[in-house]
Amino acid sequence: xxxxxxxxxxxxxxxxxxxxxxxxxxxxxxxxxAVVINEFGEVxxxxxxxxxxxxxxxxxxxxxxxxxxxxxxxxxLNNLYHQRxxxxxxxxxxxxxxxxxxxxPSPLIQxxxxxxxxxxxxxxxxxxxxxxxxxxxxxxDEHIESVRxxxxxxxxxxxxxxxxxxxxxxxxEAALTARLHRLNPAAKITRIYDPVFxxxxxxxxxxxxxxxxxxxxxxxLNAAAYMEQDAxxxxxxxxxxxxxxxxxxxxxxxxxxxxxxxxQPITREALRLLLDALQQNLxxxxxxxxxxxxxxxxxxxxxxxxxxxxxxxxxTWLERWxxxxxxxxxxxxxxxxxxxxxxxxxxxxxxxxxxxxAARARAQAQTIG
Numbered sequence: 001x002x003x004x005x006x007x008x009x010x011x012x013x014x015x016x017x018x019x020x021x022x023x024x025x026x027x028x029x030x031x032x033x034a035v036v037i038n039e040f041g042e043v044x045x046x047x048x049x050x051x052x053x054x055x056x057x058x059x060x061x062x063x064x065x066x067x068x069x070x071x072x073x074x075x076x077l078n079n080l081y082h083q084r085x086x087x088x089x090x091x092x093x094x095x096x097x098x099x100x101x102x103x104x105p106s107p108l109i110q111x112x113x114x115x116x117x118x119x120x121x122x123x124x125x126x127x128x129x130x131x132x133x134x135x136x137x138x139x140x141d142e143h144i145e146s147v148r149x150x151x152x153x154x155x156x157x158x159x160x161x162x163x164x165x166x167x168x169x170x171x172x173e174a175a176l177t178a179r180l181h182r183l184n185p186a187a188k189i190t191r192i193y194d195p196v197f198x199x200x201x202x203x204x205x206x207x208x209x210x211x212x213x214x215x216x217x218x219x220x221l222n223a224a225a226y227m228e229q230d231a232x233x234x235x236x237x238x239x240x241x242x243x244x245x246x247x248x249x250x251x252x253x254x255x256x257x258x259x260x261x262x263x264q265p266i267t268r269e270a271l272r273l274l275l276d277a278l279q280q281n282l283x284x285x286x287x288x289x290x291x292x293x294x295x296x297x298x299x300x301x302x303x304x305x306x307x308x309x310x311x312x313x314x315x316t317w318l319e320r321w322x323x324x325x326x327x328x329x330x331x332x333x334x335x336x337x338x339x340x341x342x343x344x345x346x347x348x349x350x351x352x353x354x355x356x357x358a359a360r361a362r363a364q365a366q367t368i369g
Contacts, residue, residue: 003123004081005206006095006112010105011130012139012146016159020130020192020199021098029200031063034080034092038069038100057089065092073097073108074117081121095122096203104148105129106287110308125206129153130192133161133169136176140183140252144335147183151255151333152288155202156180156189183252186225186331217304217322221292223329226259255287258339260346262328265296270353275305277349284309285337291330292318305330 011017021037024030056076058066070076083089099105105127112124129149132139136158139146150156158180164172177189190197218224266274271293278286290306304316332342 003121004093004095005125006097006122007125007203007205008097008099008105008108008127009130009203010099010103010127010149010153011157011159012132012136012143012149014135015130015132015139016192017098017130020157020159021096024096024199024203025060025064025066026062027200028062029198029204032091032093033204034065034067034095036067036069036073036076036080036095036097038098057083059090063090065089074111074115077122078117094125094204094206104145105152106148106284106308109152109288113307126154127152128155128157128202130157130159131176131180133158133172133176134163135160137179140179144254147252147255148287148335150180150183150187151257153184153187155205156184156187157202158189158191161191162193179252182229183255184257184333185229186222186257217292217302217318221290221329221331223259223261223331226257226331227261229257254335256332256334256338258332258342260291260328260330260332260339260343262294265294265299266328267296267353267357269356270350271295271303271305273349273353274346277345278307281345282334282337282342285335286332287335288333289330291328292322293328293330294326299326302326302328 009017009021021035025035056068056070057080060066065080067076067080070079077095080089080095084091097108099108109124109127112118112122129152131146131150136146140150158173158176161169161173173191180187180189190202192199278289286307286309288308291304293303293305295303298317300321301317301319302321304318332339334342
């Protein structure tokens with residue numbers, strides 16, 4: 001069964017998320033899309049004739065469905081799926097979910113990876129975050145939810161740049177873009193007022209699937225973006241704390257985005273210990289993890305790991321390596337745990353796994369003897 005891709009649209013209060021969604025609902029490209037929102041009243045639908053509607057679903061004239069959350073999201077999406085299959089609503093091939101402005105998207109990502117209903121019917125496509133050019137820097141300073149939204153995004157949209165004084169716009173955009181890139185080196189960053197900006201295309205973009213033969217697992221992981229930032233950070237000198245004072249703000253420093261690279265294969269036991277330790281030690285502070293791992297017992301096909309917060313998705317396997325580089329690469333986005341702490345934990349687990357394997361081998365030898 002084909003899983004319907006889901007785009008999560010997030011952004012802090014006042015960042016222009018709902019205005020952007022209104023713009024999207026006018027776009028013919030959004031046909032065959034189901035848009036899930038908290039309340040109809042928050043999204044102005046007066047400009048669009050509703051072909052039909054009930055208490056929770058409006059079918060817009062361009063073929064887009066606008067659906068409110070009924071009960072909880074799992075129930076809403078399950079009902080929406082079955083209504084589509086029963087022909088009660090027009091068929092849709094993509095879902096866009098607008099989160100509330102104060103929402104941390106990490107639990108939502110976790111739900112799609114772990115909830116049996118959601119995982120069986122849908123899959124996460126993209127996370128899109130809006131950031132206000134006027135109030136965005138102060139919001140990032142004051143609200144950790146905003147920082148987490150940015151850190152987890154695949155695509156960041158800078159809004160309200162037209163409200164910045166013209167003589168300050170270029171410098172403001174450059175400073176904000178640099179800050180966003182430090183928080184999330186892999187995300188694409190776009191101004192919504194660019195002439196070529198296409199909101200329908202952005203919201204309906206489908207993320208690469210690591211297990212799909214048509215997808216590039218390297219592009220899905222995008223480890224190169226994190227490795228490039230690591231190299232830049234290690235090679236950059238700080239002078240009198242100037243950069244730390246001017247650019248690295250409190251909540252920004254609390255978020256770490258990095259790629260762990262390992263030359264040698266990882267045993268199944270070491271990988272199991274690692275996944276258990278991530279869930280137990282980092283828990284809610286593990287915002288996102290995804291990786292392609294060289295497992296010693298399966299040298300010809302890499303394991304794919306991904307998860308959010310306390311729950312990690314079951315291991316899946318690629319049929320073959322995407323290229324000659326067989327190093328394990330795991331991307332971490334964490335809060336309150338820096339790269340050194342995670343690497344120290346991995347080193348300890350390596351030693352534990354080595355001792356466990358040696359003890360098992362001795363026990364087997366004694367049994368045979």
